[in-house]
Amino acid sequence: MRYSGFRVIAEALTGHKGWKPMWRNPAPQPEYDYIIIGGGGHGLATAYYLAKEFGQARIAVLEKGYLGGGNVGRNTTIIRSNYLLDGNEPFYEFSLKLWEGLEQDFNYNAMVSQRGIINLIHSDAQRDALTRRGNGMILNGADAELLSRDQVRAMYPFLNFDNARFPIKGALMQRRGGTVRHDAVAWGYARGADLRGVDLIQNCEVTGMRIENGRIKGVETSRGFIGAKKVGVAVAGSSSKVMAFAGMRLPIESHVLQAFVSEGLKPVIDGVMTFGAGHFYVSQSDKGGLVFGGDIDGYNSYAQRGNLPVIEDVAEGGMALMPMIGRARLLRTWGGIMDMSMDGSPIIDKTQVDGLYFNGGWCYGGFKATPASGMCFAHLLARDTPHPTATAYRFDRFLKGLMIDEKGQGAQPNLH
Amino acid sequence: MTQTNRISGGQIDRSQTLSFTFDGKAYAGHPGDTLASALLANGVRLMGRSFKYHRPRGPLSAGSEEPNALVHLRAGARQEPNTRATVAELFDGLQATSQNAWPSLKMDALAINDRLNAFFTAGFYYKTFMWPAAFWEKVYEPIIRRAAGLGALTTEEDPDEYDKAFAHCDLLIIGAGPSGLMAALTAGRAGARVILADEDFRMGGRLNAETHDIGAQPGSDWAAGVVAELAALPNVRLMPRTTVVGAFDHGIYSAVERVSDHLATPLPGKPRQTLWRIYTRRVILAAGAIERHIAFENNDRPGIMLAGALRAFANRWGVAVGDKVAVFTNNDDGLRTARDLQAKGVDVVAVIDPRQGGAALPGIRHLQGATVVDSAGRLGLTSITVQRADGRRETIACTALGVSGGWNPNVSITSHHRSRPVWRDDIAAFVPGADGPAGLVAVGAANGALSTQAALHTGASQAMAVLEAMGIAAKAPDLPQAEDADLAISPLWHVPQGKGRAWIDLQNDVTVKDVRLAHQENMTSVEHLKRYTTLGMATDQGKTGNVLGLAVMAELTGQSIPATGTTIYRPPYTPVAMGALAGRSRGKEFKPFRLTPSHKWATEQGAVFVEVGNWLRTQWLPQPGETTWRQSVDREVLATRQSVGICDVTTLGKIDIQGTDAGAFLDKVYCNTFSTLAVGKCRYGLMLREDGMVFDDGTTARLAEHEYVMTTTTANAVTVFRHLEYCRQCLWPDMDVQIISTTEAWAQFSVAGPNARNLLQKLVDQDISDAAFPYMGAANITVQGLRGRLFRISFSGELAYEIAVPARYGDALIRKLTEAGAEFDAVVYGTEALGVMRVEKGHVAGGELNGQSSALNMGLGKMVSKKKDSIGMVLSQREGMTRDDGYRLVGVKPVDPKASLSAGSHFMEIGAPVDLASDGGWLTSKVYSPHLGSDIALGYLKAGDQKIGRKMRAVNFLTKTDTEVEIVSPHFFDPKGERLRG
């Protein structure tokens, strides 16, 4: 069924009797052409684009829990394409362009809201680095502009301009950056995929892979064996666990990233802001909560919860940047498990097992990448060649010395 | 100022009257009141508006689980949005205003949403507002954002201070109700280190709200007695007004103490709140239980509240919420409300009890087998509609209704480690799961032991068990007699209804209909239900509504409640002021300052300082008549190159490396060789990461056979030291190497320029002629008798030295240097001039040491020795890092000397299109060179070493500049290095 304002009105007048289930609850078929492991944002987007763009018939998404239960439902909802390196920028800009048409494409309002993102500048060195970045963005077809201190002040007069330990000297702004209602992304893709015949199978955990003569045959699951010609893995957070079924070790560690939301407040922050002198970034949801975060906890973890030092560190950054936040209350904290890769950039690639494909290593860039990740992974699954915007995301880049190290931190995942 | 609804009794101090205002109107209350109890005493039931429909709301509860009565407390810079009136302690002069209502609480324009509720169902916004696409940001969203949100945050700086503190104990007890007090008594008497924390300002928990006795005395008196005994025990720390908000790993708990929130403003020097980090061996959770309501049509009107709250207001605060009171309960605890209020002379018009066959309450109209099906009263309850056992409906006039659907053990903290609560049919509620935080046990009502007797018993017995497990001998206390009534609950979640709305989550306006719709649309998993309807996402985290919502979904799916699922609570238990989490790290105290030895002198000279990490360094020293920074910096550079300049370089990291393997150790950590360095000499060293990228650089001197001193960049001093410890402990554990940082021990100054030697020779006691102390020399010296160090190294390209003396003499040394330099017109230069001279010499620094560049990229590839194993040597040879067309460090000059350059510009071929394909690299650092009379820059250019002499363009889209440049050697100045050897 098609969603629209008229439909909402019509249903309202008839007691909402006509709304259909957002997706079916199909039983697994014995075999599929494509199995996507992981019913998070990337897995659902992959299935959606496979079905829509590449006209593929029998597709299933296997989710161990509920749809959208991964990081797509646990992040701080930011979208942007303000990356530094050529390996990343075209991909994230492609993603941003997909965001811009997404809701009309899958007929679901995910509240894609391009209210702008600024990266604050506190030193000349930061300005130089962000100038290099901004120019790279523009060369890649993205938008970027440099804001003066006064322009930032006009935008957010309540920031700490006059008593700051690290003065605000300006900002790099991407006006097309913003936020999206994260759960709605998963639901929109799920509904769109379901409408195109994709089987979305919840509470179905993959427990093994059947590989014969170097070729994937299917997967063992908590609901029995399911055959497949091709299997795509999109289980960020659990990548190492799942790929171990195929005997692979990955250039990835799992780390916990905490996210935070305040009590609902009347609008104070219009766009997205990142503090360049502390670990703090913030936006405000349409519901009124300040949604913010900082660094990962910094140790390997599969527990979806964090510890106190990071909470304090983030609050300190918040108070340093916007001293009025002291009387706002932190409502909830939660943790998501990040695939932290060895250079801070993702992997979308084939594996040495025929028919087995991998998508992961998103660090905390995964949410904003969802549409492009789905499109590029679908492209790779369907065509066996990397999508033109994702050619750098190969496993062998580490062996060849072609790292995409945005932060210049080297092979230490918790620093990316 | 008449407290019309104030009745006798209660734990308030009637000898004092406090005046306060709500929405500008003045009222009176007493010490011991909360804002809610005082307003109710004054006959005010309407205190807020709901989130979505802006429905009029009064308090649902008498505690921190409150979803409705949220107000702005205080005003101006101290305004606190979303403050629960039910826990805001009354003080004289308290100012509160209503929120989320315009123009007024009584006449709220957005109450129109309530009329349009048919459209505003769960998730309606996902289905519309999509056309035209551009309208979302421009039209729809601004309207939604303005309507959304609850309270308003001030944009002024929070004027209050916050402390952070640490506490240590054997046993943390959370909650000072009957079970918590009993546990504390048991552990306290045994001599254990105990912390007893309670969010209330009066300890005793439910005992303060009940009338039944413990032993021979009223429960509240018994509690006061126990608190007094505990207060006298040195090993027990009582923390009232302290909410334990988070459970973290290995026995670390966070708690917020509201030190001053019960005062108009904090006392001078005192914090508003203190964040406690409590380290404990064991935890007893005695947080009690939270009552839940029953969903029926229009069950959200002011005057309708939880039965236990209605009772608490009467018993603890001496307030009758209404003159005519009814009770709607599916359990015996609710009956207490009727009994207590009747005993206090309040007119109890009816008890509506869906259960049948029980004994009827004496002297009260007890309608068994009946339910409340609707209510009336726009801004406050005026009547309820009751469906009696005989099926007939009756309207009963009342101004207050107490509702009890049972009690939910307060499991919140137990699920902070994601443990899922487990269902218990006998009390129709979830109790803590077995896999909660290690070392935590729940007792009393928090663990489903709902009677007072059971609370006392489990508090004592669990304390005994915990103490034994810790090896602390204890004696079981005598248990006083207390009520031990059965809850006798017969679950009723919502009254079967017709058209109207029955509220589950009051703050977020989630009704039974919304849960139905979620089910209809297959959003049946608990997480989908929660996220789709926003059930439990409000500021109360669904403390009163979650289980209700689950139960309704269970009914719809035909599954049991536990099979339908549970939602787990996340930290914090109740919302925490950000200020408390930040403590004193704010404003200028966000991070500590690091000051250089010449800071005092530079301040006297009017220096301009710049933040370099936590350091403050002199950026330049303006002289009289100089109006722009460029004038000062040009002067500093020219004077240095013409005669001599002095610069404080203390911030560079210094690490003493000693031991018989020191040289071999350095050969491992540097890609070039140091074991062959002669004593009394320095060498430039390049340190790689294992991935072959440059990690750090600096000069390292050999002061003795087994003694080196390494210098690092200012930025990497700490990380390099950490790396060296890693190398000597983890990689080469048997090397005889000892290291220690001496960064702060020495005040170190660079003295550079043709007259550097002449200047220094005036102070240094030894002969430092070129013969006696050649280029790259290093020695321990004396400076006018004072122990010091001298290195002949140059970052500026001039004849230069770095001279060091003990830090306490750094101030004296800068004064001596400038004094001795007067005859040479010596200048003191800052980081800007330093930067100019290093770029003129093509030395890499911040912009080039970006962690993404190899030795080869920097033109230093030959430094990586293949004759020995060193960190990064192998992986620096990967194909992607050795390609001829990779980035190389180059110098950049504008073809037109007047043209300006900007760092971050990208290289483009002349004539080629300005696009990604012809992106050749970028300018890393740019300065103005007063010698060359133009901007110059360093940059990374693809195959740059093969493009020397070529003309290109430096394009900066951000500043809209496009400059023709010439690619040159990075060594702009004195490329042969004759000056520094002079």
Place this chain on the structure above:
Amino acid sequence: MIINHPLLGPRDAQEFVYLGDASLINRPDGMVAGIEIFHDYLYNRDNPAGLHRELWYHEQGDRSWLVVTRNTVTHEITKVELARDVARAEGRSK
């Protein structure tokens, strides 16, 4: 988190700096091993959901590097050793 330091007893993990998998101790000899071996050493990880041996540096303490055995699912710490002792036990010397 609390790390039970073999010399100092229980200390808040806040005082430590985390590096990663303790297999980093087994650095190949650069004069013998080539790019492939170093690549596997530096980049590939077991990343277990369960017991993990990992390196922590007591930067705000006694500057010891520790090998901590910690469950990455529950965060329970079952063993803490001085990294230098571990390195020697694993045959590393000079």
Place this chain on the structure above:
Amino acid sequence: MADTWKALTALGHDAAETTQIGPFKLVERCDVALASLAMRRGQDGPFAAAAAKAGLPLPAVARHQTGTPYSAFWVSPEMWFVEADFATHQDVAVLLKSQFADAASITEQTDAWVRIDVAGQGLEPLFARLTNLDLPMQPDGYASRTVIEHLGVYLVKHRADLVTLYGPRSSAQSLWHALEITAKSVI
């Protein structure tokens, strides 16, 4: 020499700072010389002998030991910080090197640190707001590195009413400020 070289205290003044806040007395100490003493590998015998000869205590892990002319506290495995009277041991590192020869690696540390003594009754609530160490449970002579307001600090508990802090010299003012405002908040 003293006449030509005027020393500045870590807090940036000519003389050591002292302040009294309620019961708490904060004293900047400039009269103690400091050096790090690390045992060279395999030198256990000569190292111990030299220490004994020099009258230098080698306290156990996390301990401080007073002696004359030298006091010392443990800082890390096989490394101690040695304290001596500044007036008589300004060149403490040089002196120690002559006594330990190749048995030890010795480094001047006097000016790397600001020493602040915190004295008074009821230090517990003050330090509860500064450090996560469980100070009341520690014996006299306890020594440990800890974090105070983001600064790495060596703490020595001499007695319940006397604690010595060694903080980074460059941040002396920030550390002093933290001690002052915290003291004011607990009195």
